[in-house]
Amino acid sequence: MPAKTRSKKTTTTTKSATTTKKVASASAKPTEEVSKTAKKVEPAQKDTTTKTAAKKTTAKKVTPAKKTTAKKSAEPKTEAKPAVKQATLETAKPATKKVEAKPVATKTAEVKPATKKVEAKPVATTAKKPAAKKTVTKKATAAKKAPAKRATAAKAANKKVAAKKATTKKTAKKPVVNTAKTEQYNSFAMDTCFEMARAMGVNMDYENYASLLLDNADIDALTKKVLDDFHVDTKAFTFEKDGYDTDLIRVIFDRVADTVDIKASDFEQIGKDVKAHASYTIKDDATVNNEEYQKEFDIVRKVLMIAQRKNIHQSADLVELIKVDVTDMIQTFMDLAYHVLPLFEYDDVKYYENFIFAVLSQLDDLHQKWGTRALMDIADLYIKHGDYGQGDANYNYVLRENQIKDMIYYRFANVYVDIDLDKAKAIANSAFQYVDDRYDYYPKLIEILEK
Structure with missing residues (x-):
């Protein structure tokens, strides 16, 4: 009887050896065939589980077979080694522990997805997972859930960072001086401040600061621009050691802004004023008209300063800055000036002449539209103030420079109707060398002659 048991043992070892050889030969094929060999090994595993004594002997004898098969399988392809070793290891593991048929079925089911990749590493990892205990599966599921927790934690961290950024933006304040x-x-003279700024490398005078104030309403931004343009190191100077630092530049901008007539921060209000006064109608009250003239004069002066500082020569370009067209406003101002200036001083007429021609010379489109009218308005004002020589000179200039003369002759003659009627008729009569009944102002010239 003992001799029989030995023969059975030898037969089982030979069978296991043959099965491992088959597995070794099949390892060179795609991973789909590996799953078939795994199925063939299952009956051998069931036979070994029937007796505890056989389990121990088969486990010891199968192990050498693994090494020999590994050496043989190394010849065809190096990539197949992990698959063969893993398969043999899996056949050995069930021999040491009681494993039901259902977990074995899960082995073959999970090996199949590995057919998508020829590499052996994914097969090895999928083969290990089914052989684990229930506790291992719980750990695996916990491991799967862990990235989600980390992701949520990362999202929460990102939300916190975003919240911090949002709060920093809201709570951000200007640097405190x-x-x-x-x-x-502020106790220093302006020239002293300019000299201290030059000592830091900022070579600018009053006009330079005033010009920059027309470009930007943000003084902090202007200060940074100046320091960057002149490459001034903010840490190179200290108030305690040098008596000045880079904060001086901002103070200079503040002081200049208090003294300049116009700056970028005024543009919005200027636009509102232009719009409000453009629709003014002349009143019967001379005092009200005079006050309105002063207001409109100041508004047009600011418009002129903006155009000059910004080198603007078209009224449409001013719209980008003050958000309103100045054409109607300037026309209203000229009408009002013509109405009130006969009651003003003679010097006021001269001042207005210089001013209105500065405006029209700066804005080319308005000069083309109202240049001739402005000359005749000022000529009338001179004549009404008794300066007939200056008034006549202006009219003679306008007559020489224009082809259509009926309107010009009518205005020239009409201004003298209440001053010198004979001279008015003489001017009207001289118009007929250029004007006949085809012109619009011919009837009005006849009316002057008939007075």
Whole structure:
């Protein structure tokens, strides 16, 4: 009887050896065939589980077979080694532990998805997972859930960072300047401040600062621009050591802004004023008209300054800055000036002449539209103030420079009707060398002659 048991043992070893050889030969094929060999190994595993004594002997004897098969399988392809070793290891593991048929079925089911990739590593990892205990599967599921927790934690962290950024934007404030230091800077003369700024490398004068104030309403941004343009190191100068620092530049901008007539921060209000006064109608009250003239004069002066500083020569380009067209406003201003200036001083007429021609010379489109009218308006004002020589000279100039003369002759003659009727008729009569009944103002010239 003992001799029989030995023969059975030898037969089982030979069978396991043959099965491992088959597995080794099949390892060179695609991974789909590996799953078939795994199925063939299952009966051998069931036979070994029937007896505990056989389990121990088969486990010991199968192990050498693994090594020999590994050496043989190394010859065809190096990639197949992990698959063969893993398959043999899996056949050995069930021999040491009681494993039901259902988990074995899960082995073959999970090996199949590995056919998509020829590499052996994915097969090895999928073969290990089914052989694990229930506790291992719980760990695996926990491991799967862990990235989600990390992702949510990362999202939460991102939300916190975003919230911090949002709060920093909301709570961001302008740099606080030392009050005592600012008062000290303000106590200095402007020229002294300019010299201290030059000592830091900022070579600018009053006009340079005033010009920049027309470009931007944000003084902090202007200060940064100046320091960047002149490459001034903010840490190179200290108030305690040098008596000045880069905060001086902002103080200079503030002081210049208080003294200039116009700056970028005024553009919005200027636009509102232009729009409000463009629709003014002349009243019977001379005082009201005079006050309105002063207001409109100041508004047009600011418009002129903007155009000059910004080198603007078309009224349409001013719209980009003050958000309104100035054409109607300037026309209203000229009408009002013509109405009120006969009651003003003679010098006021001269002042208005210089001013209105500065405006029209700056804005080319308005000069083309109202240049001739402005000359005749001023000529009338001179004549009404008794300066007939200057008034006549202006009219004679306009007559020489224009082809259509009926309107010009009518205005020239009409201004003298209440001053010198004979001269008015003489001017009207001289018009007929150029004007006949085809012209619009011919009837009006006849009316002057008939007075």
